[in-house]
Structures are given as structure tokens and as C-alpha cells.
Amino acid sequence: MKNDITETTPITSWLPITMKDAKKKGWDELDVILITGDAYVDHPAFGAAVIGRIIESYGLRVAIIPQPNWQDDLRDFKKFGKPKLFFGVTAGNMDSMVNKYTAAKRKRHNDSYTPGGDTNFRPDYASVEYTKILKNLYPDVPIMMGGIEGSLRRVTHYDYWQDKLMPNILTQSGADLLIYGMGEQPLRDMIKLLKKGVPFSSLNNINQCAFLQDASADLPKVNKWKTFKLASHDECLNNKKAYARNFRFIETESNKQNARRLTQVIGDKVLVINPPYKVMTEKEVDASFDLPYTRQPHPKYKKRGAIPAYDMIKFSVNMHRGCFGGCTFCTISAHQGKLIASRSKESIMKEVDRMTEQPDFKGYLSDLGGPSANMYQMKGIDQKMCDNCSLPSCVFPKICTNLDTDPSKMLDIYREVNSNPKIKKAFVGSGLRYDLMFDPDSTHKKKDEQYVEQLITHHVSGRLKVAPEHTEDHVLEMMRKPSFKYFKIFKDKFDEVCAKKNLNQEIIPYFISSHPACRPEDMAALAVKTKKLGYKLEQIQDFTPTPMTMATVVYYSGYNPYSMEKVKTAISYDEKSKQRKFFFWYKEENKNFIKNSLAKIKRFDISKDLFGA
Numbered sequence: 001m002k003n004d005i006t007e008t009t010p011i012t013s014w015l016p017i018t019m020k021d022a023k024k025k026g027w028d029e030l031d032v033i034l035i036t037g038d039a040y041v042d043h044p045a046f047g048a049a050v051i052g053r054i055i056e057s058y059g060l061r062v063a064i065i066p067q068p069n070w071q072d073d074l075r076d077f078k079k080f081g082k083p084k085l086f087f088g089v090t091a092g093n094m095d096s097m098v099n100k101y102t103a104a105k106r107k108r109h110n111d112s113y114t115p116g117g118d119t120n121f122r123p124d125y126a127s128v129e130y131t132k133i134l135k136n137l138y139p140d141v142p143i144m145m146g147g148i149e150g151s152l153r154r155v156t157h158y159d160y161w162q163d164k165l166m167p168n169i170l171t172q173s174g175a176d177l178l179i180y181g182m183g184e185q186p187l188r189d190m191i192k193l194l195k196k197g198v199p200f201s202s203l204n205n206i207n208q209c210a211f212l213q214d215a216s217a218d219l220p221k222v223n224k225w226k227t228f229k230l231a232s233h234d235e236c237l238n239n240k241k242a243y244a245r246n247f248r249f250i251e252t253e254s255n256k257q258n259a260r261r262l263t264q265v266i267g268d269k270v271l272v273i274n275p276p277y278k279v280m281t282e283k284e285v286d287a288s289f290d291l292p293y294t295r296q297p298h299p300k301y302k303k304r305g306a307i308p309a310y311d312m313i314k315f316s317v318n319m320h321r322g323c324f325g326g327c328t329f330c331t332i333s334a335h336q337g338k339l340i341a342s343r344s345k346e347s348i349m350k351e352v353d354r355m356t357e358q359p360d361f362k363g364y365l366s367d368l369g370g371p372s373a374n375m376y377q378m379k380g381i382d383q384k385m386c387d388n389c390s391l392p393s394c395v396f397p398k399i400c401t402n403l404d405t406d407p408s409k410m411l412d413i414y415r416e417v418n419s420n421p422k423i424k425k426a427f428v429g430s431g432l433r434y435d436l437m438f439d440p441d442s443t444h445k446k447k448d449e450q451y452v453e454q455l456i457t458h459h460v461s462g463r464l465k466v467a468p469e470h471t472e473d474h475v476l477e478m479m480r481k482p483s484f485k486y487f488k489i490f491k492d493k494f495d496e497v498c499a500k501k502n503l504n505q506e507i508i509p510y511f512i513s514s515h516p517a518c519r520p521e522d523m524a525a526l527a528v529k530t531k532k533l534g535y536k537l538e539q540i541q542d543f544t545p546t547p548m549t550m551a552t553v554v555y556y557s558g559y560n561p562y563s564m565e566k567v568k569t570a571i572s573y574d575e576k577s578k579q580r581k582f583f584f585w586y587k588e589e590n591k592n593f594i595k596n597s598l599a600k601i602k603r604f605d606i607s608k609d610l611f612g613a
């Protein structure tokens with residue numbers, strides 16, 4: 001394997017995962033040990049690598065224990081001994097329950113973050129499991145928890161897999177401190193304080209951290225912070241409306257640039273959630289991406305097979321963080337923030353250049369993207385307005401007049417990447433917000449058009465994934481998604497450009513069934529509308545209630561947390577599978593069921609549209 005980068009790169013280029021690796025770096029002990037539920041891929045798309053590299057950049061000795069065995073004599077947890085400062089625990093890039101189970105609560109056949117896709121390398125509720133083990137082994141070593149699982153379970157939340165409300169993750173696990181959201185800013189401040197000799201137990205006034213304290217004790221004094229008290233955990237258990245209302249406050253505060261500190265009583269303790277940091281600057285985001293990653297999985301995985309998530313992103317570039325869409329079934333704004341934190345063009349181009357140097361790069365860049373690919377560099381025209389805004393979305397119900405949606409900077413990057421002689425094709429693989437491209441009130445329609453043309457002509461890999469998610473307005477409203485008419489506008493333009501340029505490519509639309517507010521007749525209408533557009537759907541999914549989304553709150557409580565109106569959701573397996581059948585109206589085995597269901601609600605018109613007379 002002459003061309004394999006891992007053959008030629010010294011092992012000391014990765015962060016150590018064994019004591020032998022650590023010793024090669026000249027380290028006999030560690031300052032920080034990170035435990036993660038994912039395999040260690042030293043790449044900016046993998047959380048533990050980013051956190052490890054940041055800690056390393058402060059001159060600290062940091063090691064990673066990826067996917068420790070939690071079922072044996074716990075030797076993985078003991079292999080480095082105690083760290084001098086703290087343990088960091090994360091379940092990995094995904095919530096461990098979302099990673100392991102389907103919407104039907106069946107075990108998945110594949111784990112994308114494990115070599116060979118093996119599903120036996122992470123426990124359920126990984127961050128709780130790891131923390132409990134560490135607290136048992138090393139009760140005096142502080143534990144900092146981070147990652148999406150900890151972040152989105154930071155307050156009373158509904159757990160779909162146990163079908164009940166669960167307390168915040170600090171109470172469940174015994175961790176000392178939780179960093180929520182993207183960890184860089186709180187981590188940097190934390191490390192600076194620890195290096196100055198501030199004890200871990202005093203790290204309670206850093207933004208974007210949460211901790212537990214005695215309910216009777218005074219809150220740490222931070223003059224600039226106001227505090228808002230959420231309904232207690234017990235109130236939530238006893239009153240679904242109190243739980244739903246809590247969500248509104250949590251979401252509203254997490255969308256503010258000057259948010260309040262939140263507290264929630266749980267037994268004789270109080271959970272304290274410090275306000276988030278303001279959106280990261282370009283310099284700060286660049287600093288995370290420009291760390292000395294090898295961009296490769298650790299060589300120890302070589303014989304265990306490919307890591308699917310790594311294969312997917314190894315030739316892709318993430319241009320920004322955050323999403324201002326505010327879709328109610330999605331956790332991106334809750335975790336990454338509503339406002340967009342973009343990388344500089346220089347940082348992106350440097351990464352593209354580096355990628356082209358990789359021995360196995362064949363000239364195809366799989367994604368020039370982000371959480372929503374076409375939000376790069378988009379922000380408020382008047383930042384002061386955004387500083388005082390608490391709306392959950394900048395584009396729903398309509399595009400905010402203060403949002404600068406000019407795609408020029410994105411276009412510039414697409415064109416420059418295309419002009420790189422080592423790139424044959426650079427695709428946009430991430431999801432797109434097509435409503436941003438066809439805003440009737442846009443002040444830069446020409447540029448919008450240029451962007452759409454460039455995208456369709458040069459950046460589609462044959463099949464472009466887009467996610468209208470539904471066709472019916474009242475369901476889309478519950479999702480905070482744009483009207484289906486924008487999908488049709490986009491599709492018309494797509495078909496027009498493809499015909500003009502003689503391109504053989506297509507749009508693959510994604511849809512969700514059983515979302516809160518979606519009824520069987522809405523699914524029937526979806527079937528008709530997509531049939532009329534010539535689709536036989538493939539990319540569909542059942543709604544999965546994941547922690548800390550508004551849709552999950554509606555699913556469990558039955559209330560819209562903003563209007564407090566009652567909302568119905570398909571809950572039972574039977575209801576959900578009936579909704580799903582409408583996607584596949586064209587399959588013979590579903591025909592009778594759909595005809596009978598429509599007859600029961602006297603929608604012979606829909607039946608006729610689907611099956612003829």
C-alpha cells in the first residue's frame with residue numbers, strides 16, 4: 001500500500017490512543033483524557049478530534065479513548081490512569097440512541113462511526129454509561145461532558161426509546177460540568193482558567209456550560225446575566241403543558257445573542273444552564289478547522305474495515321456552522337446555533353488544496369457544504385437587530401427583511417474551486433434551502449439566478465437531494481418549512497437548466513411521514529402531488545422524536561409550545577405504518593388499503609387521482 005498516507009505518517013501525528021503512543025510523544029502522564037463513542041478519526045468533522053486538537057494547542061497532553069469496552073474488566077478506561085486535569089466524555093457525533101435504533105425502535109444494521117459499520121462498539125446512552133464507569137473508577141477526577149447527546153439532553157427531555165420524560169443528563173450521569181452546543185468557545189475559556197490554576201469546581205461562570213448545585217445555594221454572581229427559572233423537573237413530569245412551555249423558553253433563549261441564564265429545580269438540586277456564547281467569528285471558526293489534523297482515521301483501524309461516516313466526508317468541505325431554518329424536527333440550530341458562523345475563503349481553499357494532495361483523491365470533491373449548503377456567509381444586514389432577535393427561524397414564515405441572502409461569496413468559492421486544475425468536479429451534497437434562491441422580495445435576483453445556474457450546471461452529482469419534507473401547508477407550517485410551491489419552482493428551473501445544457505440529472509426529494517399535525521389524508525394529498533410531478537418516492541422516513549426538538553415536544557405533550565394549541569400526532573405503530581403506506585401508493589400490495597382508507601373519509605377524488613376511475 002505505497003500510496004496509503006497512514007503508512008508514511010508517523011504515529012505521533014495522531015493524538016495518542018494508547019500509553020505506548022503517548023510515550024512516543026514523550027508523555028508519561030496525561031492532562032486530559034477524552035472518551036468517545038465514535039472511532040477516532042483525526043478530522044475536523046469529528047468532535048473528539050476537534051476538542052483534542054484544541055486542548056493540544058494549549059500545550060496540554062491529551063489522549064483519546066475511542067469506543068472503550070464497557071462490558072469487560074474496564075481495562076480501556078484504565079489504560080492511561082488518571083488525567084491531571086479532567087476526563088472529557090462524549091457519546092460521539094450523534095446521540096447514541098439515534099445512532100443505534102431506527103424510528104421503529106429496531107436495532108440498526110450499521111454504525112456509521114465504527115470501522116466496518118460494526119454495531120457492537122457503543123453502549124446505549126453512551127455518555128451516561130461512560131461517565132458512571134469513570135466516576136466509579138476515579139471518583140475524585142472531574143468529568144466534563146460534551147457532544148450532541150449531552151447537549152440536547154441538558155434539561156428535562158422526552159426519551160422516545162423509553163417513552164418517558166428523563167431528567168437532565170448531569171443528574172443521570174454524575175458528570176461535573178456539561179458543555180452544550182459547539183464546544184470550542186467554552187473549552188478555550190475553560191482551559192485558560194485551568195492553566196491559571198483555577199480549580200475545576202469553580203468553572204461555573206463560563207458561558208455555554210451547565211452544572212448542578214444545591215437548590216438552596218446562591219447562584220454564581222455574574223452581573224451581566226439575567227436568570228430565568230424554568231418549570232421544575234417534577235412539574236414537567238406532572239404537567240405536559242409545563243414541559244411544553246419550558247421548550248419555548250429554552251429555544252427562545254438559545255436563539256438570542258444576549259440570552260438569560262436558565263435554572264431548573266430537580267429534587268434538592270438546581271440545574272444551572274449558563275447563556276450561550278455569541279456566534280463565533282470567522283477567525284474563531286477558522287482556528288478550529290486549521291488545526292493540524294492528519295485528516296485520517298487512526299491507523300489501528302486499518303484491518304477493521306472502512307468507517308462509513310469518514311468515507312462519506314473524506315473529500316468534502318464544511319464551509320460554515322449553524323442553520324437559521326429552524327425546522328422543528330431538527331436539532332442543528334439547537335446544537336450549532338441559529339446564526340451562521342462561516343469560515344474564511346482562505347481557510348476553505350487551504351483545505352481544498354490539502355485534500356487534492358491526498359494520495360487517494362481522484363479529482364472529485366463530494367460536498368462543498370454545511371448544515372444547509374446555501375447559507376454560507378448569510379447574516380443580518382443590521383447585526384444589532386439580530387442581537388435583539390429571538391425568532392426561531394430567519395426564513396419562516398417568510399424570509400426576514402434583515403437577512404442578507406446574497407449568494408455572491410458562495411458563488412465565488414464554487415467558481416474558484418472549479419478553476420482548480422486538480423478538481424474534476426465539486427458537488428454540493430448537503431441539503432439546500434431552495435426558498436432562499438427564489439425569494440420574490442430579493443434585492444439581488446440576478447445573483448440568485450447565477451447561483452442557481454452554477455449549482456445545477458456544475459455541482460450536481462447526477463442526483464440532487466432536496467428535502468421538501470411534505471406537500472401540505474399546515475404540516476409544513478408545523479415543520480417551519482417553506483410552501484411546496486417553492487419545490488415546484490426549483491424543480492422547473494432545474495429541469496429547464498438541465499434541458500438547456502443537456503445534462504442527465506434529477507432531483508431526489510425527501511419526505512417525512514407521521515410528523516406532528518400530519519393526518520392520513522395529508523399523506524394521501526402528498527401521494528397525489530408527488531405523483532403528478534412524476535415521482536415514485538424512494539427517500540422517505542418516519543418522524544423520529546429526538547431529544548430537544550419542538551416536534552418531539554409536540555409529539556409527547558400534544559401541545560404546540562408557542563400557541564399552546566392541541567396538535568395531533570400519529571403515535572402507534574399502526575397509525576405510523578398506515579401513513580407510510582401512502583408513500584408507496586404505486587405498490588400493488590398497498591392499493592386496497594389506500595382505496596379503503598380514502599373511501600372511509602369519502603375522498604374518492606384522491607383515490608381517482610391515484611388509481612384512475
Ligand code: SF4
Pocket residue numbers: 324379380381385386387389390391393394395400401402403404
Ligand atoms: S433579525 Fe432577522 S435575520 Fe436577524 S436573527 Fe432575527 S430573523 Fe434572523
